[in-house]
Amino acid sequence: MTPAEFQATTGVSRETLDRLSLYAELLVKWQKKINLVGPATIPDLWRRHMLDSAQLWPRLPAGLPRLIDIGSGAGFPALVLAIMGVPDVHVIESDQRKCTFMREVARQTGAPVTVHTQRIEQVTDLQAPVVTARALAALPKLIDLAAPLLAENGEMLLLKGQNIDEELTQARKIWIFEDTRSPSQSDPSGVVLRLREVRPNE
Numbered sequence: 001m002t003p004a005e006f007q008a009t010t011g012v013s014r015e016t017l018d019r020l021s022l023y024a025e026l027l028v029k030w031q032k033k034i035n036l037v038g039p040a041t042i043p044d045l046w047r048r049h050m051l052d053s054a055q056l057w058p059r060l061p062a063g064l065p066r067l068i069d070i071g072s073g074a075g076f077p078a079l080v081l082a083i084m085g086v087p088d089v090h091v092i093e094s095d096q097r098k099c100t101f102m103r104e105v106a107r108q109t110g111a112p113v114t115v116h117t118q119r120i121e122q123v124t125d126l127q128a129p130v131v132t133a134r135a136l137a138a139l140p141k142l143i144d145l146a147a148p149l150l151a152e153n154g155e156m157l158l159l160k161g162q163n164i165d166e167e168l169t170q171a172r173k174i175w176i177f178e179d180t181r182s183p184s185q186s187d188p189s190g191v192v193l194r195l196r197e198v199r200p201n202e
Helices: 003-010 014-031 039-054 078-083 096-109 139-148 164-171
Strands: 067-070 089-092 114-116 128-134 152-161 173-185 191-201
Touching: 014 039, 014 078, 014 096, 014 152, 039 078, 067 078, 067 139, 078 096, 078 114, 096 114, 128 139, 128 191, 139 152, 139 164, 139 173, 139 191, 152 164, 164 173
Parallel strands: 067 089, 067 128, 089 114, 128 152
Antiparallel strands: 152 191, 173 191
């Protein structure tokens, strides 16, 4: 996928595309020194990373004031959503080098991102209406990490792979939730999973 094809698919403005292109350039540059993403994904980064992240944008609640992304790695989907217009994005990532990269991308693109260099379990004073995650953990563990960060009536938007049915079965042994699934635009075997009304299965 080219930047032009990404723009045609998502409808982003020229300015937004320019900022995402700067992000992509920085990713390719830093990838030579730090393993930010799987090396094999770099030639197709506009589909594998940019589109994969951007597909969450139309699924966000209107007027969303804040978003938390956990296990952010190289900043997907957090930095993409911040560049697209989410006004207050918080990323939680324990890898110091990846946090340095995300701060540099935020600085150069003007993305409204706050980077927390912490383990997710250590963050106790932050909540948001939406928590996102991508390729972080199996669903039972992922909900365990994300649930304390959800504001009241909040929801999780998760980019998940082909094992989603099994993961949902395991998660329901520990958690009660409402789930909706949509096919991924970037990965034929992937899904976008929305979880609402999340609470322990006591």
